[in-house]
Amino acid sequence: MSVETTPRQAPAARPNRQAGKATGAWADGDRTPLNHNEAFKQDDDGLNVRTRIEEVYAKEGFESIAPDDLRGRMRWWGLYTQRKPGIDGGQTASLDPAELDDQYFMLRVRSDGGALSTVQLRTVAGVSTEFGRDTADITDRQNIQLHWIRVEDVPEIWRRLEAVGLTTAEACGDTPRVILGSPVAGIAADEVVDGTPAVREILERYIGSPEFSNLPRKFKTAISGSPSLDVAHEVNDVSFVGVHHPDFGPGFDVWVGGGLSTNPMFAQRLGTWVSLEEVPEVWKGVVSIFRDHGYRRLRNRARLKFLMADWGPERFREVLEKEYLGRALVDGPAPEQPSGHRRDHVGVHAQNDGRFWVGGAPVAGRVSGTTLYAVAELAERHGSARVRLTAHQKILVLDVPEEETAAVAEGLEALGLPAAPSEWRRGVMACTGIEFCKLALVETKARARTVVAELERRLPDFDVPFSIHVNGCPNSCARTQVADVGLKGMVQKDDDGNLVEVFQVHLGGGLGTEPSLARKTRALKVRAEDLPDYVERLAGRYLAQREAGESFAAWARRADEDDLR
Incomplete structure (x- = not known):
């Protein structure tokens, strides 16, 4: 896949300044790169590295990889070099990146909303066992992370994943990362609204597009209509949280500018209600503001939370409405505080269709390809064809007939994924x-x-x-x-x-x-x-x-x- 970048027309806007210095925001009118990351992104879109991986690096090996591809653009396709074994933590900050690099990669597989069919899960498991030394971790971004991947094997891995509808596109990099979604979307009896259609539309329209493949930093999205507030909406760049509007019915409350790391900030409400159908358009507006106005000069201030901290929600909403949507949004209510809900969905729970989901708990998300394959087999043996990953490093088997729930729970227990874990686990x-x-x-x-x-x-x-x-x-x-x-x-x-x-x-x-x-x-x-x-x-x-x-x-x-x- 080769991507040609096209000029983007940012709206007229006020200059962003940090202590009198240019921020590198594109909306200021000067796109001169102010750091090395911005330079290599401007030189060549990160998505274009796929062609080089397939046609050059996979054939000529690790040593043939250009440095800016190795530690930069390959992330646009879910690949990071992993740490060379034997280097202690005291050397993490002192060694040159080339000294830390092993000749193997971590690979993230997108599973937006944590949704996987058993066929997809079995495919990921096969990649793990055949190419990744049986490694697999369920992350708190609802995806699966593999290790020990050789660049020579990446084209075949992509072929297998894409044959079952999976991708690693923009799983890392300065891009819209995997979209968090309620792992019980569409099946929870108490759901406010099912956000799945919005997740799918964003994926189809915008993921892998050069329109948003050069953001100031990574961009994290969450969309959930669950009243349990199960996707950590408070710490994502943009989140859509299910609420009932007194006049318009079920929809979403919009939160912007969350993130933790060394400068933790919680997202702020824009105070607006959007319908399910409006979510992709509003998402596009928010990520466009980040693309155009985000601070690109310093990497440690390039997340959306810093722009939101400077602007505040009122100004952010004003720019979103007037300069990106071209219309006003409806004022809306905040979500209610969950009462007695557990966010991780572990255990045996009734769905809204008479069937059940069974949620199991690995320790801190650590599983293996062998375990994931066994989960797929277990699910299918008891009438299920779907699993979901959670934002709390757990795994759910969906659509289980009531009479099969005990057997599924026992099977998960045998795999080290108990449905009734201790509070510690x-x-x-x-x-x-x-x-x-x-x-x-x-x-x-x-x-x-x-x-x-x-x-x-x-x-x-x-x-x-x-x-x-x-x-x-x-x-x-x-x-x-x-x-x-x-x-x-x-x-x-x-x-x-x-x-x-x-x-x-x-x-x-x-x-x-x-x-x-x-x-x-x-x-x-x-x-x-x-x-x-x-x-x-x-x-x-x-x-x-x-x-x-x-x-x-x-x-x-x-x-x-x-x-x-």
Whole structure:
């Protein structure tokens, strides 16, 4: 696939300035690249790298890959070089990128809305076992991430994926990434509105198009009509959240400008209601504003959240309506706070058609190709042809006849995906970590498994929702700041001069209609091997001090610092 870029006409707009300096925003009228990333994107659209992968790199091997393709444009097709084994976290920030690169790739497969047929799941599983050393992780972006991929195998992998309707297009890069959607869209009995048609229209019209293949940074979308608020809408660039309008009925409330990482900001409501049919048009308007007005000079200020922080929701809505939509939008209500809902959809639940879904919980999303293949076989054996991935690293089997639910639950349990997991397993998430990620400082997946196993052994009867999010670096891919216990990986020297893994602890974060960032307690760091002891101590103090009905997050926000150590 080759893509020819075409000039884009941005609307007349006010210059964006940061402390008197040009921001690099295209709307200012000067498209001179102000950093290397902007230069290589202007030189050649990232989507064009596919031709070189197929015709050159897959034939001539890793050493033939041009640097800007290797560490830049290949991301437009879901490919990142993974971390070379044996490099400790102390060297993450000091080594040249070429020294960190292994000659293997991580590959992300798009599954927008987390939706996969069993045929598609089996295909991904086959790619994993044949080309990826049986690796597979379910991410909190509702897609599957594979490792150990050789560039020589990429064309055949694409052929197999695309034969069943899957793609890796724009799974990474400065593009519209995979669209989060309710994993129970279209089947939940309490759903406000099914956002699936809007997800599909955006995919068909805009993903893989040069119109939006050169954004200032990545762009994250969420569309969900679930009253459980199940797609972390508070921390996406744009989210459409199901609401009932008193005059117009079911539709969506629009949130813009969320994101975590080192500068966490929650999305802000535009205060407008849009119908299901309007979602793609409004989405296009928001992403166009980001493309044209987003700050391109500094990569660390290039996310939409910084533009929203400077403009505010009133101005953002005004520009959206007047300069991109050409019409006013309807004012609308905010979503209601969920009451008793669990966002992850784990367990056995009735659908709106008389059938059931069964949700299982891997530990921090870590599965394998072998496991995914077995899930596809299990689902089909009991009358299902669909699975869904969740934004909480879980997997659901849909459309199960009531009489088959027990068998499906037992089958998932046997695969290490229990439908009735402990609160420790249910609430844990983890990013990729130092095992594969070039930005990571510490191990995450194995650490999460160890912590869960120890807490299940020590506190088997703990029955309160409790989230532990383990991150290998400050970038918060596993949403550190909005967990009950958020763990940000770091390295430091011990008294003997040895490098040790530690975690900075964030406590009491949460999402919802009134989201809150976690509390950082002064100088609170915990050694990796001490995490089970620390969380056990913390949970005990919470149980002893909590008020009736008080969540851990609420307790942690009011507790004395000494009780949080």
